[in-house]
Amino acid sequence: MTLAVTLAHAFGDFTLDVGFKAGPGVTALFGPSGAGKTSIANAVAGLFTPREGRIELGGRVLLDTAAKVNMSAHKRRIGVVFQDGRLFPHLDVAGNLAFGARYAPRGAPGPDRAEILALLGIEELLSRRPGTLSGGEKQRVALARALLARPEFLVMDEPLAALDGPRKDDILPYLEGLRDRARVPILYVSHSVSEIARLADRIVVLREGRVLRAGPVADVLSDPEMVPLVGVREAGSVFEAQVLGHDADGLSRLGVSGGTLILPRVDADPGKHIRIRVLAQDVLLSLESPKGLSSRNILPVRVEALHQGAGPGVAVSLRLGEDRLLARITARAAAELGLRPGLACHAILKATAVPRGDVGAAHE
Numbered sequence: 001m002t003l004a005v006t007l008a009h010a011f012g013d014f015t016l017d018v019g020f021k022a023g024p025g026v027t028a029l030f031g032p033s034g035a036g037k038t039s040i041a042n043a044v045a046g047l048f049t050p051r052e053g054r055i056e057l058g059g060r061v062l063l064d065t066a067a068k069v070n071m072s073a074h075k076r077r078i079g080v081v082f083q084d085g086r087l088f089p090h091l092d093v094a095g096n097l098a099f100g101a102r103y104a105p106r107g108a109p110g111p112d113r114a115e116i117l118a119l120l121g122i123e124e125l126l127s128r129r130p131g132t133l134s135g136g137e138k139q140r141v142a143l144a145r146a147l148l149a150r151p152e153f154l155v156m157d158e159p160l161a162a163l164d165g166p167r168k169d170d171i172l173p174y175l176e177g178l179r180d181r182a183r184v185p186i187l188y189v190s191h192s193v194s195e196i197a198r199l200a201d202r203i204v205v206l207r208e209g210r211v212l213r214a215g216p217v218a219d220v221l222s223d224p225e226m227v228p229l230v231g232v233r234e235a236g237s238v239f240e241a242q243v244l245g246h247d248a249d250g251l252s253r254l255g256v257s258g259g260t261l262i263l264p265r266v267d268a269d270p271g272k273h274i275r276i277r278v279l280a281q282d283v284l285l286s287l288e289s290p291k292g293l294s295s296r297n298i299l300p301v302r303v304e305a306l307h308q309g310a311g312p313g314v315a316v317s318l319r320l321g322e323d324r325l326l327a328r329i330t331a332r333a334a335a336e337l338g339l340r341p342g343l344a345c346h347a348i349l350k351a352t353a354v355p356r357g358d359v360g361a362a363h364e
């Protein structure tokens, strides 16, 4: 099921002029505050009508301003989950869920109620009022309510933004489960690189109402040109790894296409495929294979491209087997090492280069 979107609109000085496709899987809409993410999500959901636009979902035309087609929100079969959940406070959880189910067209495919309750772990919450739920529980109920309407597509606008760090980590596995088992494509609005690196298959990067870049998450996030947009602290590469084993000293061995990584224990069984994000600032480069170094992660790589930032840093894109690794080093170091495309060298990763929250399930 593919969503195809083109939109143009002006709010005073701000103009939105975008075109992109989303689905199957999770497509992230990423950009700084004011880039136009929420306006796009609202237009897709049918909550805002742009001056010009066309939105098609799996061949159904939801909006075509030229042809004066503008399907109402509830006919679009698009489930929406907002940052604040927006549960009905006077209804208990079961009542909120029943409200979602009312919109499900007869015979529409999708997981049944019991599966949805189990997927989101809310079986025990049915008699509770929203006011008594934690932020994470509210969001899980909002997700279940949206899914019970059997949508063909889900739009989530910063669904984790109201949650604190530990609560975000609690709910991310549910979103991974939703992605892998409910099989409803998702447009996921976020300005968190970490969330996007964990969940999304594709990313649409927005800036000032325009699409700057769109493509597979691993390609876009490991592109050195993206570092200024993503932010130097957040920049990093995303790739899949297979858990090879857990060692008695609390470390796990992970197989990646270009070698083996040793990281603090990851929460996945041997044999499982996981997705990891390696922060560019935690990758060092060496021309020789270093000896007597504390790091166990020394990987042979080849320089692909360098991108000089505005400051003293250079982003270096490296080929690691089938994957791309991003390193951020100083321009002085890059010059002294003579880094240039094609050069073979060694990447050194600290065991802490993959933050805990940046280990997720690989998309099944």
Ligand SMILES: Nc1ncnc2c1ncn2[C@@H]1O[C@H](COP(=O)(O)OP(=O)(O)OP(=O)(O)O)[C@@H](O)[C@H]1O
Binding pocket: 011, 012, 014, 031, 032, 033, 034, 035, 036, 037, 038, 039, 040, 191
């Ligand atoms: N109804 C409106 N009236 C006037 N201006 C609006 C309206 N809705 C959005 N805008 C403007 O459009 C621009 C994009 O807003 P939008 O909320 O889509 O961005 P965003 O990327 O979702 O930002 P954030 O991450 O802060 O939510 C902003 O400059 C905003 O002020």
